[in-house]
Amino acid sequence: MSTDQLPTxxxxxxxxxxxxxxxxxxxxxxxxxxxxxxxxxxxxETFTEDAVIELAGDTPDVGREAIRASVAAGVAHIAAQGWDFRHWFGMLDVRPRRDGSVRTRYYALAMATPRGGALDIRGSLVCHDELVRDGSGWLVRHRRLVPDGRPGS
Known part of the structure:
Protein backbone atom coordinates (compact mmCIF):
# COMPACT_ATOMS: atom_id res chain seq x y z
CA MET A 1 0.00 0.00 0.00
CA SER A 2 1.40 3.39 -0.94
CA THR A 3 1.72 5.96 1.83
CA ASP A 4 -1.01 8.19 0.40
CA GLN A 5 -3.59 5.39 0.27
CA LEU A 6 -6.01 5.07 3.17
CA PRO A 7 -6.26 1.78 5.01
CA THR A 8 -9.24 -0.24 3.79
CA GLU A 45 -18.85 18.55 -17.02
CA THR A 46 -18.04 15.30 -15.17
CA PHE A 47 -14.34 16.17 -15.60
CA THR A 48 -12.28 18.83 -13.83
CA GLU A 49 -11.34 21.95 -15.82
CA ASP A 50 -7.74 20.65 -16.09
CA ALA A 51 -8.60 16.97 -16.61
CA VAL A 52 -6.56 14.66 -18.80
CA ILE A 53 -7.75 11.67 -20.82
CA GLU A 54 -5.00 9.44 -22.15
CA LEU A 55 -5.56 6.61 -24.60
CA ALA A 56 -2.37 4.58 -24.89
CA GLY A 57 -0.49 5.61 -28.01
CA ASP A 58 -2.57 8.72 -28.75
CA THR A 59 -2.08 12.38 -27.88
CA PRO A 60 -3.95 13.04 -24.62
CA ASP A 61 -6.95 15.35 -24.42
CA VAL A 62 -6.02 18.00 -21.86
CA GLY A 63 -8.64 20.24 -20.31
CA ARG A 64 -12.41 20.07 -20.23
CA GLU A 65 -12.80 21.93 -23.55
CA ALA A 66 -10.56 19.48 -25.43
CA ILE A 67 -12.42 16.58 -23.82
CA ARG A 68 -15.77 18.14 -24.77
CA ALA A 69 -14.70 18.56 -28.42
CA SER A 70 -13.36 15.02 -28.64
CA VAL A 71 -16.43 13.34 -27.19
CA ALA A 72 -18.79 15.54 -29.25
CA ALA A 73 -17.02 14.35 -32.40
CA GLY A 74 -17.28 10.74 -31.25
CA VAL A 75 -20.98 11.03 -30.44
CA ALA A 76 -21.63 12.66 -33.84
CA HIS A 77 -19.75 9.83 -35.59
CA ILE A 78 -21.77 7.20 -33.74
CA ALA A 79 -25.05 8.94 -34.57
CA ALA A 80 -24.08 9.19 -38.25
CA GLN A 81 -23.47 5.42 -38.32
CA GLY A 82 -26.92 4.71 -36.92
CA TRP A 83 -25.51 2.63 -34.07
CA ASP A 84 -26.74 2.07 -30.57
CA PHE A 85 -23.56 2.47 -28.55
CA ARG A 86 -23.13 1.27 -24.97
CA HIS A 87 -20.41 0.99 -22.36
CA TRP A 88 -20.06 -1.69 -19.72
CA PHE A 89 -17.72 -1.22 -16.77
CA GLY A 90 -16.80 -4.13 -14.53
CA MET A 91 -14.30 -5.45 -12.02
CA LEU A 92 -14.22 -2.01 -10.38
CA ASP A 93 -11.49 -1.56 -7.78
CA VAL A 94 -11.82 1.59 -5.65
CA ARG A 95 -8.90 2.92 -3.59
CA PRO A 96 -9.48 6.00 -1.40
CA ARG A 97 -6.47 8.33 -0.93
CA ARG A 98 -5.48 10.42 2.07
CA ASP A 99 -6.10 13.66 0.14
CA GLY A 100 -9.77 12.69 -0.37
CA SER A 101 -9.33 11.60 -3.98
CA VAL A 102 -10.07 8.09 -5.17
CA ARG A 103 -8.13 5.92 -7.59
CA THR A 104 -10.07 3.36 -9.59
CA ARG A 105 -9.18 0.54 -11.94
CA TYR A 106 -11.82 -1.20 -14.02
CA TYR A 107 -12.43 -2.99 -17.28
CA ALA A 108 -14.55 -1.39 -19.97
CA LEU A 109 -16.23 -2.80 -23.03
CA ALA A 110 -17.43 -0.44 -25.76
CA MET A 111 -20.21 -2.02 -27.79
CA ALA A 112 -22.00 -0.97 -30.96
CA THR A 113 -25.17 -2.43 -32.37
CA PRO A 114 -26.36 -1.33 -35.80
CA ARG A 115 -30.13 -0.86 -35.83
CA GLY A 116 -31.54 -4.31 -36.51
CA GLY A 117 -28.05 -5.85 -36.40
CA ALA A 118 -25.85 -7.86 -34.09
CA LEU A 119 -23.80 -6.57 -31.18
CA ASP A 120 -20.16 -5.80 -31.98
CA ILE A 121 -17.61 -5.27 -29.24
CA ARG A 122 -15.61 -2.29 -30.47
CA GLY A 123 -13.05 -2.16 -27.69
CA SER A 124 -11.87 -3.76 -24.48
CA LEU A 125 -9.87 -1.54 -22.16
CA VAL A 126 -8.28 -1.37 -18.75
CA CYS A 127 -9.12 2.02 -17.26
CA HIS A 128 -7.33 3.91 -14.49
CA ASP A 129 -9.05 7.00 -13.07
CA GLU A 130 -8.31 9.58 -10.44
CA LEU A 131 -11.55 11.04 -9.09
CA VAL A 132 -11.91 14.11 -6.88
CA ARG A 133 -14.85 15.29 -4.79
CA ASP A 134 -17.01 18.06 -6.15
CA GLY A 135 -19.51 18.97 -3.48
CA SER A 136 -21.48 15.80 -2.90
CA GLY A 137 -20.36 14.19 -6.18
CA TRP A 138 -17.23 13.29 -8.14
CA LEU A 139 -15.25 14.58 -11.10
CA VAL A 140 -12.57 12.80 -13.13
CA ARG A 141 -9.20 14.52 -12.88
CA HIS A 142 -7.25 11.95 -14.86
CA ARG A 143 -8.32 8.98 -16.99
CA ARG A 144 -5.84 6.57 -18.58
CA LEU A 145 -7.26 4.02 -21.03
CA VAL A 146 -5.17 1.03 -22.10
CA PRO A 147 -6.59 -1.22 -24.82
CA ASP A 148 -6.18 -4.94 -24.17
CA GLY A 149 -3.03 -6.27 -25.73
CA ARG A 150 -1.02 -3.11 -25.09
CA PRO A 151 1.63 -2.72 -22.36
CA GLY A 152 0.48 -1.05 -19.15
CA SER A 153 -2.88 -2.70 -18.77
Missing part, protein backbone atom coordinates in the same frame (compact mmCIF):
# COMPACT_ATOMS: atom_id res chain seq x y z
CA UNK A 9 -11.28 -2.97 5.47
CA UNK A 10 -10.11 -6.58 5.40
CA UNK A 11 -9.25 -7.74 1.91
CA UNK A 12 -8.23 -4.25 0.75
CA UNK A 13 -11.74 -3.26 -0.35
CA UNK A 14 -13.12 0.25 -0.14
CA UNK A 15 -16.15 0.66 2.12
CA UNK A 16 -19.30 -0.62 0.38
CA UNK A 17 -20.94 2.81 0.47
CA UNK A 18 -18.00 4.43 -1.35
CA UNK A 19 -17.85 1.60 -3.88
CA UNK A 20 -21.57 2.01 -4.63
CA UNK A 21 -21.20 5.79 -4.90
CA UNK A 22 -18.41 5.43 -7.47
CA UNK A 23 -20.36 2.82 -9.45
CA UNK A 24 -23.35 5.18 -9.56
CA UNK A 25 -21.09 8.03 -10.74
CA UNK A 26 -19.84 5.90 -13.64
CA UNK A 27 -23.37 4.77 -14.57
CA UNK A 28 -24.60 8.35 -14.71
CA UNK A 29 -21.51 9.52 -16.56
CA UNK A 30 -21.76 6.93 -19.31
CA UNK A 31 -25.51 7.36 -19.75
CA UNK A 32 -24.74 10.96 -20.72
CA UNK A 33 -23.03 9.87 -23.96
CA UNK A 34 -25.21 6.93 -24.92
CA UNK A 35 -28.37 6.76 -26.97
CA UNK A 36 -30.47 9.34 -28.77
CA UNK A 37 -30.27 11.70 -25.80
CA UNK A 38 -26.46 11.75 -25.69
CA UNK A 39 -25.24 15.01 -24.16
CA UNK A 40 -21.49 15.53 -24.69
CA UNK A 41 -21.73 18.92 -22.96
CA UNK A 42 -23.03 17.40 -19.73
CA UNK A 43 -20.57 14.49 -20.00
CA UNK A 44 -17.62 16.89 -20.22
Missing amino acids: PAGGCAPASLHAEIQQFYARQMHLIEGAGADPEAWA
Whole structure:
Protein backbone atom coordinates (compact mmCIF):
# COMPACT_ATOMS: atom_id res chain seq x y z
CA MET A 1 0.00 0.00 0.00
CA SER A 2 1.40 3.39 -0.94
CA THR A 3 1.72 5.96 1.83
CA ASP A 4 -1.01 8.19 0.40
CA GLN A 5 -3.59 5.39 0.27
CA LEU A 6 -6.01 5.07 3.17
CA PRO A 7 -6.26 1.78 5.01
CA THR A 8 -9.24 -0.24 3.79
CA PRO A 9 -11.28 -2.97 5.47
CA ALA A 10 -10.11 -6.58 5.40
CA GLY A 11 -9.25 -7.74 1.91
CA GLY A 12 -8.23 -4.25 0.75
CA CYS A 13 -11.74 -3.26 -0.35
CA ALA A 14 -13.12 0.25 -0.14
CA PRO A 15 -16.15 0.66 2.12
CA ALA A 16 -19.30 -0.62 0.38
CA SER A 17 -20.94 2.81 0.47
CA LEU A 18 -18.00 4.43 -1.35
CA HIS A 19 -17.85 1.60 -3.88
CA ALA A 20 -21.57 2.01 -4.63
CA GLU A 21 -21.20 5.79 -4.90
CA ILE A 22 -18.41 5.43 -7.47
CA GLN A 23 -20.36 2.82 -9.45
CA GLN A 24 -23.35 5.18 -9.56
CA PHE A 25 -21.09 8.03 -10.74
CA TYR A 26 -19.84 5.90 -13.64
CA ALA A 27 -23.37 4.77 -14.57
CA ARG A 28 -24.60 8.35 -14.71
CA GLN A 29 -21.51 9.52 -16.56
CA MET A 30 -21.76 6.93 -19.31
CA HIS A 31 -25.51 7.36 -19.75
CA LEU A 32 -24.74 10.96 -20.72
CA ILE A 33 -23.03 9.87 -23.96
CA GLU A 34 -25.21 6.93 -24.92
CA GLY A 35 -28.37 6.76 -26.97
CA ALA A 36 -30.47 9.34 -28.77
CA GLY A 37 -30.27 11.70 -25.80
CA ALA A 38 -26.46 11.75 -25.69
CA ASP A 39 -25.24 15.01 -24.16
CA PRO A 40 -21.49 15.53 -24.69
CA GLU A 41 -21.73 18.92 -22.96
CA ALA A 42 -23.03 17.40 -19.73
CA TRP A 43 -20.57 14.49 -20.00
CA ALA A 44 -17.62 16.89 -20.22
CA GLU A 45 -18.85 18.55 -17.02
CA THR A 46 -18.04 15.30 -15.17
CA PHE A 47 -14.34 16.17 -15.60
CA THR A 48 -12.28 18.83 -13.83
CA GLU A 49 -11.34 21.95 -15.82
CA ASP A 50 -7.74 20.65 -16.09
CA ALA A 51 -8.60 16.97 -16.61
CA VAL A 52 -6.56 14.66 -18.80
CA ILE A 53 -7.75 11.67 -20.82
CA GLU A 54 -5.00 9.44 -22.15
CA LEU A 55 -5.56 6.61 -24.60
CA ALA A 56 -2.37 4.58 -24.89
CA GLY A 57 -0.49 5.61 -28.01
CA ASP A 58 -2.57 8.72 -28.75
CA THR A 59 -2.08 12.38 -27.88
CA PRO A 60 -3.95 13.04 -24.62
CA ASP A 61 -6.95 15.35 -24.42
CA VAL A 62 -6.02 18.00 -21.86
CA GLY A 63 -8.64 20.24 -20.31
CA ARG A 64 -12.41 20.07 -20.23
CA GLU A 65 -12.80 21.93 -23.55
CA ALA A 66 -10.56 19.48 -25.43
CA ILE A 67 -12.42 16.58 -23.82
CA ARG A 68 -15.77 18.14 -24.77
CA ALA A 69 -14.70 18.56 -28.42
CA SER A 70 -13.36 15.02 -28.64
CA VAL A 71 -16.43 13.34 -27.19
CA ALA A 72 -18.79 15.54 -29.25
CA ALA A 73 -17.02 14.35 -32.40
CA GLY A 74 -17.28 10.74 -31.25
CA VAL A 75 -20.98 11.03 -30.44
CA ALA A 76 -21.63 12.66 -33.84
CA HIS A 77 -19.75 9.83 -35.59
CA ILE A 78 -21.77 7.20 -33.74
CA ALA A 79 -25.05 8.94 -34.57
CA ALA A 80 -24.08 9.19 -38.25
CA GLN A 81 -23.47 5.42 -38.32
CA GLY A 82 -26.92 4.71 -36.92
CA TRP A 83 -25.51 2.63 -34.07
CA ASP A 84 -26.74 2.07 -30.57
CA PHE A 85 -23.56 2.47 -28.55
CA ARG A 86 -23.13 1.27 -24.97
CA HIS A 87 -20.41 0.99 -22.36
CA TRP A 88 -20.06 -1.69 -19.72
CA PHE A 89 -17.72 -1.22 -16.77
CA GLY A 90 -16.80 -4.13 -14.53
CA MET A 91 -14.30 -5.45 -12.02
CA LEU A 92 -14.22 -2.01 -10.38
CA ASP A 93 -11.49 -1.56 -7.78
CA VAL A 94 -11.82 1.59 -5.65
CA ARG A 95 -8.90 2.92 -3.59
CA PRO A 96 -9.48 6.00 -1.40
CA ARG A 97 -6.47 8.33 -0.93
CA ARG A 98 -5.48 10.42 2.07
CA ASP A 99 -6.10 13.66 0.14
CA GLY A 100 -9.77 12.69 -0.37
CA SER A 101 -9.33 11.60 -3.98
CA VAL A 102 -10.07 8.09 -5.17
CA ARG A 103 -8.13 5.92 -7.59
CA THR A 104 -10.07 3.36 -9.59
CA ARG A 105 -9.18 0.54 -11.94
CA TYR A 106 -11.82 -1.20 -14.02
CA TYR A 107 -12.43 -2.99 -17.28
CA ALA A 108 -14.55 -1.39 -19.97
CA LEU A 109 -16.23 -2.80 -23.03
CA ALA A 110 -17.43 -0.44 -25.76
CA MET A 111 -20.21 -2.02 -27.79
CA ALA A 112 -22.00 -0.97 -30.96
CA THR A 113 -25.17 -2.43 -32.37
CA PRO A 114 -26.36 -1.33 -35.80
CA ARG A 115 -30.13 -0.86 -35.83
CA GLY A 116 -31.54 -4.31 -36.51
CA GLY A 117 -28.05 -5.85 -36.40
CA ALA A 118 -25.85 -7.86 -34.09
CA LEU A 119 -23.80 -6.57 -31.18
CA ASP A 120 -20.16 -5.80 -31.98
CA ILE A 121 -17.61 -5.27 -29.24
CA ARG A 122 -15.61 -2.29 -30.47
CA GLY A 123 -13.05 -2.16 -27.69
CA SER A 124 -11.87 -3.76 -24.48
CA LEU A 125 -9.87 -1.54 -22.16
CA VAL A 126 -8.28 -1.37 -18.75
CA CYS A 127 -9.12 2.02 -17.26
CA HIS A 128 -7.33 3.91 -14.49
CA ASP A 129 -9.05 7.00 -13.07
CA GLU A 130 -8.31 9.58 -10.44
CA LEU A 131 -11.55 11.04 -9.09
CA VAL A 132 -11.91 14.11 -6.88
CA ARG A 133 -14.85 15.29 -4.79
CA ASP A 134 -17.01 18.06 -6.15
CA GLY A 135 -19.51 18.97 -3.48
CA SER A 136 -21.48 15.80 -2.90
CA GLY A 137 -20.36 14.19 -6.18
CA TRP A 138 -17.23 13.29 -8.14
CA LEU A 139 -15.25 14.58 -11.10
CA VAL A 140 -12.57 12.80 -13.13
CA ARG A 141 -9.20 14.52 -12.88
CA HIS A 142 -7.25 11.95 -14.86
CA ARG A 143 -8.32 8.98 -16.99
CA ARG A 144 -5.84 6.57 -18.58
CA LEU A 145 -7.26 4.02 -21.03
CA VAL A 146 -5.17 1.03 -22.10
CA PRO A 147 -6.59 -1.22 -24.82
CA ASP A 148 -6.18 -4.94 -24.17
CA GLY A 149 -3.03 -6.27 -25.73
CA ARG A 150 -1.02 -3.11 -25.09
CA PRO A 151 1.63 -2.72 -22.36
CA GLY A 152 0.48 -1.05 -19.15
CA SER A 153 -2.88 -2.70 -18.77
